[in-house]
Amino acid sequence: MSSPRDPTYDLVIIGAGINGAGIARDAAGRGLRVLLVEQGDIAAATSQWSTKLIHGGLRYLEQYEFRLVRESLAEREVLLRCAPHLVQPLAFVLPHEPHLRPAWMIRLGLFLYDHLGPREALPGSFGVDLGGGKWGAGLKPRFRKGFVYADARVDDARLVVQNVMAARELGADVRVRTQLTAAKRDGDHWRATLSGPPDVSADVTAKAIINAAGPWVKQVRDMINRSPARENVRHVKGSHIVVPRVHAEAHAYILQNADNRIVFVIPYQDRYTLIGTTDVPVDAFEEPRIAPDEIEYLLALANTYLARPLTAADIVWTFSGVRPLYDDGAADPSAITRDYVFRIDTGANGEGGPAGAPVLSIFGGKLTTYRRLAEHALSELRSYFPRMGPPWTLNRPLPGGDLPPSGLAGWIDELGRRYPALPAPLLRGLAHRHGALATAILREAKTLADLGEDFGEGLTAAEIDYLVREEWARTGDDVLWRRTKCGLAMPEADRERVAAFVARAVAASGAASRP
């Protein structure tokens, strides 16, 4: 194990998105000395802007991505088991549109989806009559026939944070708001320069670097190698809109469009519906925003199916993320592989020059497959770390994931019994966000007042203090949009109150000057 004062590591991991976080956890658990470096907040980039699904990827079957679908289906089971507070089953209804895909094709696809990977926690697919019943809720009456299959939803940003917490528990050093600005190969070691809060900028040494910089992967790779690599990353923006709930049932819809794409309509945060996504190739990938034609596209598709038409005035929030895909030469951005690809550079010049310390760069990937991606990345580096332990994450719960056998619902009931005077929505929110760790926030509280200032939407001072102390939260946005989604329904004045409280909590804890 390495302390912040001991700047020698086995692995320096660049980027605390889902891939960097997952590798940090896995590697630390195998006994490697790990440093995880993130230039912004944890999950500050693509990993917080996903469609928030842990899914096999039904549509990838049409692209013959069987490896990816099989691995994703298997990982769906693993994550339902290991993070039951963050990952929950979600039923999807596919309304039948015979002119887009014939019924036999959908049945075949769903048969494969049901059988390509292990499926213990979730039911198999089936056909339904949409007329009048719950499965057609909110749809135009012309949709009579549909298909139901199961996938899962996830709190994407929290999945990342809880992997980083697990990595720290296992001995990893974590530096947020710290950027890798240079790295120089020195034989079988790297000397990496980090730039962070003023008093902690530092040089560290490491045996290997993992470049999990997401959309910045090529930039970081070229900076480290000091010459441009042949492989490129394709930046493909995906945007979502959030509107008030379009139906009262628990299921989501998967809607087919005439351009062959699909869009999800997903119940979100009790009161809302999340609609997305788009596929737009972009050059500028920092701070992505939804464009007017993406809004039009999503509204038009939703309105093809929904009985009550949506307009731009219904939109309460939008967000966009950029997929860092491996450039496989596909012309259609929807067809570029979503599978992950690794590239290892060792400094050998291709003409028999000596190989030095490795940097492994990650292209593509899904939230769903992050755990297997971590295992594969570490097995690629095994020859550099012969004493590294074996894979271990398959059945280990993430922090907060060790719920009682009755699962999340049982845990929420249990919290209700233990804290009878606290509002049920507050307990439910804490259980979803923190799982078994909710009691580290609630402690001995008897009344709401015992949790300190109440900011509404289930957010209290006690939780913010915990997020600053245990989860690296440093700003109002870290709390309102990543550690929680309380910002969504909160009036601006309350959001400002939260930001001011976070600033005071950070100053009081001295966290601002700590990485």
Ligand SMILES: Cc1cc2nc3c(=O)[nH]c(=O)nc-3n(C[C@H](O)[C@H](O)[C@H](O)COP(=O)(O)OP(=O)(O)OC[C@H]3O[C@@H](n4cnc5c(N)ncnc54)[C@H](O)[C@@H]3O)c2cc1C
């Ligand atoms: C619109 C959209 C919808 C999606 N939906 C789903 C879905 O429903 N399910 C699913 O499984 N997957 C989904 N994905 C895919 C998934 O979100 C991504 O594959 C995944 O989040 C990528 O994670 P990452 O860790 O590679 O990158 P990121 O999350 O972008 O993390 C990279 C990190 O590296 C940091 N960084 C960069 N350079 C440096 C540096 N020099 N020093 C320090 N830090 C640095 C960045 O700040 C960033 O935080 C979706 C993606 C998009 C865009």
